[in-house]
Amino acid sequence: MNNSSPVIWWIRRDLRLCDNPALTAAIASNRAILPVYILDEQDAALGAAPKFRLGLGVEHFAQELAKAGSRLILRRGRALDVLRQLVAETGAGAVHWSRLYDPKAITRDTEVKQQLSAQGTAARSHGGRLLFEPWTVETKTGGMYKVYTPFWKAVRGRSVTSLLRAPATLPAPENWPVSEDLIAWDMGAAMRRGADVVARYCRVGEAAALTRLDEFLEDTVDVYKERRDFPGEDATSGLSENLAWGEISPHRMWHLGRAAMERGSQGAEHFLKEVAWREFAYHLMYHSPHMLTSSWRDEWQAFPWAQDITPQVLAWQRGQTGYDFIDAAMRELYATGKMHNRARMIVASFLTKHLMTHWKIGMDWFAETLVDWDPASNAMGWQWVAGSGPDAAPFFRVFNPSGQLEKFDPLGAYTGRWIAEGQDGPPQTALNFFDAAPVSWGLSPGSPRAEPVISLKQGRDRALTAYHGARENR
Template identity: 60%
Template structure:
């Protein structure tokens, strides 16, 4: 089997640089068959994430073609697909980059065991994280439940340098059949909003590296301040590309450390944000219920509203009558991303002012985010609700009015996304009405709504509920 092909199963690692599984496969000298599988877990993606994944697959396939290779597309149960490909090609090995969320991890463990039982060589490699969850422990051998101690533990940990992209990829004499990406209709769930959303996607490995370079050159010095100002393009934007593995966290880590050594003032905060992402996966590995239920069980009896009522609908549509909330929700719908300050505001508003179950917000974000990440999304929502690790204390109820005064005093962010009542609304504000489902019945000429809850009354109601839970 020494000359048999290796099936290289790509998932959320759509790049050539710093790709351990790819580099290991190339070192063998054996033919490599790159494969992407549309399995049930991929089909479960929300509308925006599915569109963005389709763009990533298309772009990566084109990059492989430049290398003289191909990306073979197949649909179905992943184990069944892999077994069929092994039979068709005579492949003796399957390599992949590890995923760490509970659903993918469970699937991969089962596949690895089944293929090994069939006599197939299976190897998995790191790639999605800096520090695999089981390699980070407290002094007593447990896992971290608070972020800052974990940050202090990993901050100075040495990591291997990034791997170069291979110069060539050995190819098989005969290629197996590939499905057509167009037949997968990855953008279909976005319906009429697909064309607008696509304009905001920054796709591919080269674009991701350019994003990192631009951030380090122009933005990192002011990152600590500007990362909180939604009207300023002050962040790296790399969460989108990290989600699809178009850049590795290790590339970002080493670049961040180099910036720190060069005296860039915001570099350490950038590095902490990379570890915050790691913290989410660390917790999901050790406490997988983070993704599906209250991390703190004492919150199970909290009287959340669990219904899709008119207030929840107004929140989803960006029609709460609270400009900061509405602007952020519209930014999410149009661009597939939301400024981090906005994420905190809209999550606090839903879970506290509206006393609505955080899982309703989590599911809406899963449908709307192009940078959707199961672990980070869940941890962020539970942080805001108070039910999770490192949670915001119950008495921290963000006031979306004063927050707008503080972080958007000239209303540049609000004006960018809210059209109603404006003589000349911005193109971005108008685009929201071109994207939303027609059955919502929204028009740019509508009056801006009155607040669905009084901010002060909502806060007092939330504090009472939290104190007496």
């Protein structure tokens, strides 16, 4: 690399200027920086909602780079081919990027590093997406952690990388390579008419994420532990969508959360535990990547879950099960691209236990509809509820959606927000679901309320019978 050669900053799920080790390393080279986003086959294959939200994030980040005197170069294609082409076009001597940890990303990035290095281009990967690199957290005997509580005890006192300032400007090259047009990519095509609805609920960009964190730690964290399970209340950080796309770092959440805890904020430690829960999901995915596609526990591979999209499953997807908690949650998901965490557990339990449907069907639906989709957290969450994962809730723990509603939404704030049927003058939130839902579903806020697709007792009894039968056959 000569003194005039630029460096490529290959941007992936790190759409931020603060706390970005790859960007910091690129700036430290004292050379012009070429920010590049590549829509490769992996991002092109994302589900409708995450791909749409990624498009919003890329568009916003391009604007932020422009304010810093830079620009975002957009290219499509196989990552290695695109990077090689950019190196040839610009004479770039190095490529910096933030690590990803799912198996497909690891395979891609390993090849990129090997091939670029072989041709004489420095290839450097950096942390930033996780507090602790997965291979640095080990049990006393040297293995991976399989249970969360020991994992938490192992990491809670560890040093976390200090926060990094955002650069005021980025050094620009004399000549910019050609960029493709984001509009032409049509990242929201699969969302159809739901795109405009979901966009209203998205909080896009680093500035929005930093503001949200500050507001949460100032106004809400004290009640976080006690009220976070009440979906009708604004008692969580709401940062999952920003964290998913790297618009905020877990390091900032950790350091500011820890400062709040030291100030005496009551719920701050529990907030830190949730940040660490995400770390645990990545720890598991890195060490046992099969959790993304099959049951983590071998003994669950033959469990008799149905794997067909039945009318009951369609009713679940469309918020038409006849159970208020389930339907409110599934409508919230479709209208906003998000779902309250307590609600995620309830709908997952209903699908995998009352409806005896494989968790992969639910995981795939979330991968299609969540704007905060994350491979590790999604797989971990579904397997945790289903009983097939590490540190899982036992299968015989079957959430009763009616009982959960009485406990966590006793005044109907959540269900009233999302279920229009039966209300005189339903709120816009409830109507937004019908605006987003495909016309082919044939749904209308004036239609009668759906009848229950299964009795809760029948579903629970069937699930427990299957569970005990599977245990006897092991």
